[in-house]
Amino acid sequence: MSETQLRPDGPGPEKTHDQMTSPAADDATVAKDVHLSREFVDKLLEAVRAEDAAGARQICDDLHAADMADLLQVLPARERRKLLNLIQSDIDPELFHEIEGEARGDLYEITPNTQIADAVTELETDEAVYVLEDLRDEDREEVLRALSADDRVAIEESLSYPEDSAGRLMQRDLIALPEFWTVGQTIDLLRSDDADIPDDFYDIFVVDPAHKPVGTVPLSRVMRNQRGVALGHIMEKKPHVIEATADQEEVAYAFTKYHLISAAVVDESQRLVGVVTVDDIVEVIEEEAQEDILALAGVGESASVNESLFEVTRGRFTWLLVNLATAVLASVVIGLFDAAIEQMVALAVLMPIVASMGGNAGTQTMTVAVRGLATKELSATNAARILKRELMIALGNGVLLAVISGLLAWLWFGSPGLGGVFAAAMIFNLLVAGMFGLLVPMGLARVGIDPAIASSVFVTTITDVIGFFAFLGLAALWLF
Structure with a gap:
């Protein structure tokens, strides 16, 4: 969880939070395409029932976190819990975000809170909030105490927003720069090994001295302009901003209507506090569509x-x-x-x-x-x-x-x-x-x-x- 922002009165970067990187972003390995065939599941169940931890780990080793979540959700409850105990030390942090339903409860119950805290530090802010909001109150407090001060403050602030709001959905990882910064300074910052910047982002937010967003600069525009051009000259003015308390349905509607890739999230003082990206909105649209369909049937x-x-x-x-x-x-x-x-x-x-x-x-x-x-x-x-x-x-x-x-x-x-x-x-x-x-x-x-x-x-x-x-x-x- 990180935000790189520059003081309007100086060129140096100010790091406000420790960076939390997602291992999925660094992993260039293509996950094995496993469709949970009967043969695959039977082979895994055989290892689980034999309490063969090494065999179970080997079978699950190449699975993407999303595939592993699907696997756990189709396994019988008894075998699922045994498998989680066998592979506990090798659980991918992304699994905590991907898993759903009763399997999610089993994962949280079996995994020690210290390990959940370690996993949370590897997730983006919105994913970390998704994990923590489903924990029991006493477990959530224990996990939060195990985090660094910056991470804990960021997550607690996100949890303070209403459920299903933009504040819960947003990521803290963003780049915010003043208008007078040039393209050259920006590129140098992005290439710097010392800069605490997000792994993946689409836009650079331009802010005024009060840290209110006044424009956005797509990365493609940065790369296409000369080094001496100021960001204020190439930014898109009047950026589309979203209130942190806005319902996620309203956010999804805005992304659909205005064809957004990312959007700034602001607090009640209109200060920039986060960013919502289109990959998060895809999940919201799918979730809301499923909810409406199921609600129409009364289930x-x-x-x-x-x-x-x-x-x-x-x-x-x-x-x-x-x-x-x-x-x-x-x-x-x-x-x-x-x-x-x-x-x-x-x-x-x-x-x-x-x-x-x-x-x-x-x-x-x-x-x-x-x-x-x-x-x-x-x-x-x-x-x-x-x-x-x-x-x-x-x-x-x-x-x-x-x-x-x-x-x-x-x-x-x-x-x-x-x-x-x-x-x-x-x-x-x-x-x-x-x-x-x-x-x-x-x-x-x-x-x-x-x-x-x-x-x-x-x-x-x-x-x-x-x-x-x-x-x-x-x-x-x-x-x-």
Whole structure:
């Protein structure tokens, strides 16, 4: 974890933190392409069960940390813990950042805190924070005490920012220079063995005397200009800056919209405190996309096959209980028309079709709305226009499906009246689905609830209840 910055009143570098380099950046060896074949896993399990530490180390020796994480996550819990004990002294620091789920808990439990502290010093700031934030409080404190003062201060400051914020995501490793520095001075600094600079970076940040970013200079621009040119003359002015407290979704949106490679992170005083790079954003985009998809199904983080049975059961039970309550509400509506259903059994046959079509149509609109809210394509500014558009789509689909379903009901049960009621209920419920499929996510977002998590329950309940009520109510009025 390092930051090289120059005092505006002098040419000498000021080193603010001890450098923490990533071994992955220095390692030029191409990792073996292992796809966790059955033969490979069986060979490893044989060594583990025989408690052959040397054999297990040899098998795992060429694995990239990401491949090793995948391997640990597919192994049975007992064999995983035995393997970790066998290779404990050879664990790659990057593994602490790559591993997930229940396997991550086993790794942290088996590895001594002193070894975790040694691994943290080898990671970039954002990766170190990712490791420490998942430790138990007492273990985190012990690991922090084992770090150098500079590293501990940097990590504690990052941990002070909200979870899933730019402050947690940012790296401290950056180059910050004043405007009057020349290209030649910059190149000499970057080539100096004494300079404490990051291993990998894309931009040089230009700062004013208050250490506020005033511009950025891509490395390519440094290399293409003469040595005597000042950075202030070739920098991109008004750099895109990100508040340290900004949510990582907002950061990912900014990177996507403005095609950023890296961006400065500033504190509440607008002073430069870190940098977010595009490789971190790729992980955020993938993580947020997975969260939204899983949330739409009501499973959340419990969808991982590596989570414990208790966590999975608890995570799914909550939403299943909510769905049970909404199903009871729909049944109450059906109970209001039990006399009509007794007189015409065809109503009970056709009811699920009306509710199913409304639910599916509502889910389509809801998915578009959730995506639109996430990508900023849907807002209060254009909500009326989008609602009108969705209602027109719902009306068009409703009419087409009403003709088909109405004729089907007529031919099936020989009742033109029933066919007409079925068609009318279909149109009405698809309109309701189009309306609430948009309004529910927007309403939830307005009150601060993640629409990806709660929308499906509300939309499905509304389309079921209104679909049953419309179909059975119209049947009671027109057919009896």
